[in-house]
Amino acid sequence: MPAPRPNDDAVPPVPVLHVLTVPLAELGVPTAPDLRELLAGSGLLAWTVDGQGLVGHGRAAGHTVRGPDRFTAARVWWDDLAAAAVVEDRVGVPGSGLAAFGAFSFAAESGADSGLVVPELVVGRRDDDAWASLAVAAAPGAPFTLSAEDVVAAWVHHHGAAPGAAVAAAPAAAPGPVHLSPGALDEAAWTQAVREGVELIRAGGLEKLVLARDVLARTAGPLDPVAVVRDLAHRYERCWTYCVDLGSGAGRLLGATPEMLVRVLDGTARARVLAGTLDRDAVPAGEDPQRFAARVLGESEKQQHEHGFAIDSLTASLAPYTEVVTSSPEPFILELPNVWHLASDVTAVLRPGPAGDPPSSLELAEAVHPTAAVCGTPTAAAAALIPELERMDRGLYAGPVGWLDAAGNGDWGIALRGAVQQDEHTVRLFAGCGIVGASDPEAELAETWAKLRPMLQALGLGADPAGAAPGAGAAAPRRPGR
Ligand SMILES: C=C(O[C@@H]1C=C(C(=O)O)C=C[C@H]1O)C(=O)O
Secondary structure: OOOOOOOHHHOOOOOEEEEEEEEHHHHOOOOOOOHHHHOOOOOEEEEEEOOEEEEEEOOOEEEEEOOOOHHHHHHHHHHHHHHHOEEEEOOOOOOOOOEEEEEOOOOOOOOOOEEEEEOOEEEEEEOOEEEEEEEEEEOOOOOOOOOHHHHHHHHHHHHOOOOOOOOOOOOOOOOOOEEEEEOOOOHHHHHHHHHHHHHHHHOOOOOEEEEEEEEEEEEOOOOOHHHHHHHHHHHOOOOEEEEEEOOOOOOEEEEEEOOEEEEEEOOEEEEEEEEEEEEHHHOOOOOOHHHHHHHHHHOOHHHHHHHHHHHHHHHHHHHHHEEEEEEOOOOEEEEOOOEEEEEEEEEEEEOOOOOOOOOOHHHHHHHHOOOOOOOEEOHHHHHHHHHHHHOOOOOOOOOEEEEEEOOOOEEEEEOOOEEEEEEOOEEEEEEEEEEOOOOOHHHHHHHHHHHHHHHHHHOOOOOOOOOOOOOOOOEOOOOOOO
């Protein structure tokens, strides 16, 4: 459905893009590659899961937005860009042709830019289909001259090697010591904020509240984001690894999220809802790990209760757009290297809007954000309390991150288990937890450390920052014993 247009004076003119998509077979790459091998070079944009997805380089166009209308403003820009673009798509699958990466702030009031960026070169893979797309700005009315040779030239430029040739491996993410320090709140202050949250819930003001905190990592040597992204993509292969830099100076968002906010493919929407977490390091000696997870997560009333809020909030916000919504009959246990989660997959058949088109992935991302998994229940009460208790601007953390194409397809994950790289030596890591009346603040603090672990490991800090990985030279804030 086209985005409702604000006053036309407020809409910036879009560039005219020429886009050519060719199958990789046409570039001499007969079998679809594992996209993780292409995570290299400067100006990387990425969205990969299990070696599939989209990997972008360079920048053909981009648009940043802020405020409560940030999604609508981005959609108007995208609709205009797509309408003006001249596209030759020889593949015709979701993600081929004109495609953009994007990231949106958690809060409408955030000072962080949200937006979309169209890479110059995108290499994509979906099952056995693999393709490369080249996008370049052209003068209005200019003839379309892009050829497969131009795609190869862009590939060589960005990858330093021809299609099919091995790309140089990235060095260590953070050479030299990494120093950790508290962000907005130290551990004691954050635990106190959780305590206040629990009291408010018990007093009946709300049912669930998600509270997060940030940790700053300073690296002695320059931090290589490519090495971080590669590490995450290999270690967390069941998660969606993301790397998005909107180019506005707001920093680079990177991480590996296990949570799919909404994915739209050919008129069907899917989501993976998580709520309920168990640290895999918390298995008591002698216990069978799988049985422990099944008992603690699957049979816990608190966890099931928390999970129920997340499913209900998603299905309620999808309802106006859907014909039929189905979810896994029972939540299942998602096993990740750091934690187990209670998870449910939701599928919805989309209903066409008044103009006949089903809603686009970005329209749905706006409709379902923020879910109870990252905000709380009721949404408005939780959203108002979050900045008050967390004492920080979440920025892009816990907002939608992903990609979209001109046909309305796209994946929007929730930007969790990640960080914002602010400069060559500074990354700001985030993690949060769902709080209910029965929550124990110390246990929630320990859970944030488990959720920070993917990024800490990618920075070379090992599983336990307080123990300081040998050679990493970490100086960590206090970590509670468990
Ligand atoms: C808020 C985060 O995670 C969310 C909270 C969870 C929970 O409280 O159990 C589980 C998964 C996510 O929905 C985070 O990782 O920062």
